[in-house]
Amino acid sequence: MSQSTFRHAQPYSLADYGWDEACAHAFAPHRDAGLIPARIVRAERGSCEAVTDAGILRAEIPGAADQKNALSPPCTGDWAALRPATTNHGPVLHAVLERRTALVRSTASRTSRGQVLAANIDTVAVTVSLGTPLKHGRTERMLSLAWESGAQPVVVLTKADQCADAQLAAAEVSEVAPGTDVLVTSAATGLGLDTLTAVLNGTIVLLGPSGAGKSTLGNQLLGEDRLATAAVRDVDGKGRHTTAWRELIPLPGGGVLLDTPGLRAIGLHYAQDGLEQSFAEIDRLAQDCRFTDCAHVSEPGCAVLAAVEAGEIPQRRLDSYHQLLRENAYAASRTDARLRTDREAAKKDITRHLRATYQFRERQL
Ligand SMILES: Nc1nc2c(ncn2[C@@H]2O[C@H](COP(=O)(O)OP(=O)(O)OP(=O)(O)O)[C@@H](O)[C@H]2O)c(=O)[nH]1
Numbered sequence: 001m002s003q004s005t006f007r008h009a010q011p012y013s014l015a016d017y018g019w020d021e022a023c024a025h026a027f028a029p030h031r032d033a034g035l036i037p038a039r040i041v042r043a044e045r046g047s048c049e050a051v052t053d054a055g056i057l058r059a060e061i062p063g064a065a066d067q068k069n070a071l072s073p074p075c076t077g078d079w080a081a082l083r084p085a086t087t088n089h090g091p092v093l094h095a096v097l098e099r100r101t102a103l104v105r106s107t108a109s110r111t112s113r114g115q116v117l118a119a120n121i122d123t124v125a126v127t128v129s130l131g132t133p134l135k136h137g138r139t140e141r142m143l144s145l146a147w148e149s150g151a152q153p154v155v156v157l158t159k160a161d162q163c164a165d166a167q168l169a170a171a172e173v174s175e176v177a178p179g180t181d182v183l184v185t186s187a188a189t190g191l192g193l194d195t196l197t198a199v200l201n202g203t204i205v206l207l208g209p210s211g212a213g214k215s216t217l218g219n220q221l222l223g224e225d226r227l228a229t230a231a232v233r234d235v236d237g238k239g240r241h242t243t244a245w246r247e248l249i250p251l252p253g254g255g256v257l258l259d260t261p262g263l264r265a266i267g268l269h270y271a272q273d274g275l276e277q278s279f280a281e282i283d284r285l286a287q288d289c290r291f292t293d294c295a296h297v298s299e300p301g302c303a304v305l306a307a308v309e310a311g312e313i314p315q316r317r318l319d320s321y322h323q324l325l326r327e328n329a330y331a332a333s334r335t336d337a338r339l340r341t342d343r344e345a346a347k348k349d350i351t352r353h354l355r356a357t358y359q360f361r362e363r364q365l
């Protein structure tokens, strides 16, 4: 596709990257201070790449040496204030604006807060391939994560051309995706792509397992082959991990595609609210359980178990709910354990410090 078919002028302005009234409002004090607005494209330790009205800049992330004033690390999608370059210093990240939404993954790293994978996403497209057997548990997991982020999820069924009855599959997936549109698409035939373009809003993330067709969809939205796609490896239908793309890309039809490798394999992190939305029908029924803290396992007067009994909710759906709750509790306990270890380490440091002080004083006496 030729450049002339693009809606955007080259180079892009910040508006092409999603800058809006709310951003301008949040940024106002920084503008008065002479800082420049930017959106983080990718962040590494010590520096980041950010897009500004003057193009893409590399900015230093200060503060590693100065813990007290250290910024919380920026991530792809963050809106930021940069201190402009001077004659002897490059641009410096001064502040990260408050995040409207954030996709978070639980992590075993030192930060107890889980790793922010992407910020300020408006729409999470959960991609599900119709070319392989449906795995509802995985869809529910991704939907919980999407709801938890604060963004609006939409389920995009891909490879409809490889499925005998795509509408039936869509109906089945709709059952596990309350509050979410379920679109049927095929990159091969072009089915559903117009609807998809219309539904995707603002900053978009494509979530889904390897081989689900994310890169292919991304390329369709972009109108060109900028995302690496891979031929499916073999009969098991699993693609290889081939998406090497790591950027924030304005789409010709409006909106911005955010794609980072970290979004590939994700767990849940404190997705309690997300779970409740993702299993809205269970949450609703739970209000009729006899006990307010009913776990819907074997309690008497459990409205959820009654609904399963009556065939209104599939047993698999309840099992999936319990499974995700357990994972969530585990992630939370791991975070708590981390906090405890940190607190104990801090206490030890103080004790050591006090002991040294007393020893010093004793020597002085
Ligand atoms: N038949 C058919 N194949 C498709 C369709 N969309 C994608 N594929 C194929 O599915 C394979 C995987 O697609 P990708 O777009 O690379 O999948 P991905 O989700 O980006 O995978 P990773 O990059 O590994 O995360 C490729 O061989 C695509 O050509 C479709 O609508 N129909």
Ligand SMILES: [Zn+2]
Residues within 6 Å of the ligand: 286, 289, 290, 294, 295, 296, 297, 299, 301, 302, 303, 304, 305
């Ligand atoms: Zn119950």
